[in-house]
Amino acid sequence: KSIYVMPIYSESKEIGVLYLENNSMENSFSNLSNEIPSILSTMILAAIKKEEDSKKLNHRVQSVEKELSLARQKINSFNQQVESASVANETLHNLVGFLQSLSFEVEKFELEFLKENSISMTYLDEVKSFSKKLADDEIAGAIMQSSEELKSSLDRNGEHLYILTNNFLNRLQLIKQSIHTQQSIAKGEQNDREFSLSDALQMAEEIMQPNFEKHNIGYRLNAQPEIYIKSIKVLWVQAFVNLFRNSVDALKELKPSNPYIHVDVALKKNHLVLKFKDNGIGFGDEDQGSLAQYGFSTKKDGHGFGLHSVHVLIKGMDGELKFFSEGLGKGCQIEIEIPLNKLK
DSSP, X not given: OEEXXXXXXXXXXXXXXXXXXXXXXXXXXXXXXXXXXXXXHHHHHHHHHHHHHHHHHHHHHHHHHHHHHHHHHHHHHHHHHHHHHHXXXXXXXXXXXXXXXXXXXXXXXXXXXXXXXXXXXXXXXXXXXXXXXXXXXXXXXXXXXXXXXXXXXXXXXXXXXXXXXXXXXXXXXXXXXXXXXXXXXXXXXXXXXXEEHHHHHHXXXXXXXXXXXXXXXEEEEEEOSOOEEEEOHHHXXXXXXXXXXXXXXXXXXXXXXXXXXXXXXXXETTEEEEEEEEOSOOOOGGGTTTTTSTTOOSSTTOOSOHHHHHHHHHHTTTOEEXXXXXXXXXXXXXXXXXXXXXXX
């Protein structure tokens, strides 16, 4: 019986109408103030605008979430590339160390071989000299004695060659394993496997043994109880080699009368605790917070990657890498603490 219609405008554009209807009486809207329909249309327009803004906002949120998802994928891809590059860099760094160890072994063997060879040649000359006087029983006895000494000398040479060959093959095997691990990690194929921490430390010690011998460094390992963990073994071996090499460099710089490297492995309050201690050059307070940073090194020829790679490995298991020193010339202790529930 009564109808009221009013257009609704938004930015000079008609977007709808306000429609009022009364079926009980006529002319019910005749005396209706224009303010009431205006207020109603404004409220309707505000609701429509709010709905449109909400849709636009949701669309923008979805767009941003999509962009964030793509960004996360790129970051993850970049992190994988960085990790792969870091492991490759670490592998190359350790290859240099392995080759340096082999070089020292070869140099040592060469000196001993030349010494033994010189003795052997002297014995051979004596045999030649004695062979001209075989009629003399005393000389014949001397020949037999010289022959035995010659045989002993040659046996020693053979033993040195056998040891050198074994050391060489062991180091080549570790190099091969390191390269294979780097390739597997780059492809995402490397799986955690159970191994003994003592075995990993022993492998690192064998790699560094020529350096320990060359600089008369006393090494001691106290690893009780025996601890097995699931992880990538060669990464731990490389980390231990880096820690050993850091200690060797510190000892070479200070040159103490009784150089040593002591390693302790223990369980403490649901944590695995490893301590690496040496009486080398140590460090000052100003370097305390920078030792594990990438690119930082207190050595002239340091690359700043060794301790950083150890830090990355430990942090990946929610562990801590701590450095202690009473100052320059007073040694250093490096502590690793990892929660047992992170070691599988």
